[in-house]
Amino acid sequence: TWIREALFVDVEQFGWLAVPAILGIPLYLSLFMAAAGAVYAALKPPLQWAALTFAGLWGVTDWLQGHVAFSFPWAMPVYALEAIPVLQQLHSVLGAYARSAVGVLWGCMPCLLATKQWRQAAFWGACLLIACVWGEQRLSDNQNVSRETSGDITVRLVQPNIEQRLKWDQTR
Numbered sequence: 001t002w003i004r005e006a007l008f009v010d011v012e013q014f015g016w017l018a019v020p021a022i023l024g025i026p027l028y029l030s031l032f033m034a035a036a037g038a039v040y041a042a043l044k045p046p047l048q049w050a051a052l053t054f055a056g057l058w059g060v061t062d063w064l065q066g067h068v069a070f071s072f073p074w075a076m077p078v079y080a081l082e083a084i085p086v087l088q089q090l091h092s093v094l095g096a097y098a099r100s101a102v103g104v105l106w107g108c109m110p111c112l113l114a115t116k117q118w119r120q121a122a123f124w125g126a127c128l129l130i131a132c133v134w135g136e137q138r139l140s141d142n143q144n145v146s147r148e149t150s151g152d153i154t155v156r157l158v159q160p161n162i163e164q165r166l167k168w169d170q171t172r
Contacts, residue, residue, distance in 0.1 A: 059101025
């Protein structure tokens, strides 16, 4: 929707691009996932490596989207974890791409259970539990620190208005 809003700033000049952009960008990005699926199918990983291979390929695909496609990470599975603050804490250790792969791996846990891979399911379930406990502790520690500080804290977020062609110009 933000794409439509951006193109509707000057409707007469760019409005016609809204539908192609809204349909085309997801289609383009789906090619990366399709490539990951093709690599997964070509590898034919053994059952005990299937979930890890799938999650790893997804993580690589997210990285490629973020560095090759647009230089911006779009529609990563990690965004689904944003509603769970304790799991957000993993970002400080893993970064977005590895956290995304781990999130996909946790999403594979029902498949691990369905294929009776009890050890893997128990291992990744324990990792999830540890991540939740660690994240809760980290949030608790941060709340205690913020309560101990005196005075107000001001945070400003600035999104500069930089032309795309100048974005990566190292001379500026």
